[in-house]
Ligand SMILES: Nc1ncnc2c1ncn2[C@@H]1O[C@H](COP(=O)(O)OP(=O)(O)OP(=O)(O)O)[C@@H](O)[C@H]1O
């Protein structure tokens with residue numbers, strides 16, 4: 001082999017330099033490619049974000065541009081696509097129902113949103129209730145049963161006839177062709193179980209129990225009390241069966257006098273509204289009104305006219321037998337010593353109301369707790385009864401007896 005010329009050597013060196021240059025250049029290009037790829041990913045992410053934002057802005061713009069909706073009340077659903085509504089502006093119309101609306105939500109009298117042009121129902125709105133209706137207290141189904149009432153057998157019987165029967169067997173009244181009584185007035189001294197009776201009836205009839213207190217209906221502003229009464233009656237009729245219990249009805253139902261101050265006139269206006277609401281609703285409906293008072297003597301006679309509170313039930317202080325029963329009810333869950341003699345307790349508590357007896361039972365329990373005993377003795381009851389009597393005396397001296405005085 002001829003020795004390599006100088007030129008050959010140079011060529012070879014050049015080749016080696018080229019190869020190493022190319023190698024490093026390729027590496028450089030590869031790095032460049034990776035960098036560009038990451039950059040592309042970042043830009044792609046940014047694009048998606050902007051797209052989303054654009055969509056949001058578009059839908060917000062659409063919302064803002066949408067015409068306002070009317071509100072109305074549903075009267076009845078005719079079929080899956082049409083319903084009768086009463087718009088708040090007045091007319092009653094047959095309209096179509098948007099597919100978006102769940103048919104199950106379309107209960108009669110529910111508030112709905114109506115499209116401005118076609119009046120189609122596009123949404124079901126939540127019910128609004130006047131914040132002022134805080135004057136009432138609602139219990140879905142009170143947890144008191146007839147078993148928790150001592151004595152008062154006749155009163156329970158009568159209430160069942162007036163309230164329970166029409167709710168449970170409306171057909172009986174229809175067949176006989178009479179209207180069941182609408183309302184009943186319970187009257188009697190404080191603490192004799194009037195509220196208890198009303199709650200028990202609501203429990204037995206599975207009814208909603210709405211309790212309002214007469215004095216809460218006496219409002220500061222003119223017309224406010226009357227409006228409250230209207231709202232409450234409307235609310236009561238919304239979900240039935242309902243027992244509307246008006247406690248202390250004497251606060252608005254006392255006799256109307258000729259010489260009335262403006263405050264009195266406002267109370268009378270509330271009473272007039274109550275009378276007209278009582279007259280206004282169907283007797284056969286499942287709303288029963290029970291009222292209670294300690295002062296039947298001062299009630300306006302208009303309240304107890306037929307068609308209003310046409311039945312009166314007196315809830316007197318318990319007699320001997322009644323007191324024994326009430327003692328039994330309130331000691332049912334207590335751990336009693338064998339020496340507790342209910343007959344004796346009943347005989348020494350003449351003049352006690354149910355609430356007084358309940359107090360005495362609690363007090364007797366406290367005596368046992370104080371002595372760290374588990375069982376309550378007869379003597380604990382004796383001490384407790386004396387305490388309750390003393391308390392009642394103090395009360396009597398401060399305020400004259402006001403019931404049938
Ligand atoms: N007959 C009764 N049987 C059992 N408990 C009774 C009876 N009467 C009253 N009580 C007890 O006394 C408490 C007060 O009774 P309730 O509130 O029903 O009296 P009221 O007649 O409504 O009194 P008021 O006229 O002051 O409103 C009740 O929570 C109940 O525990």
Ligand SMILES: [Mg+2]
Pocket residue numbers: 194195196247292
């Ligand atoms: Mg009461």
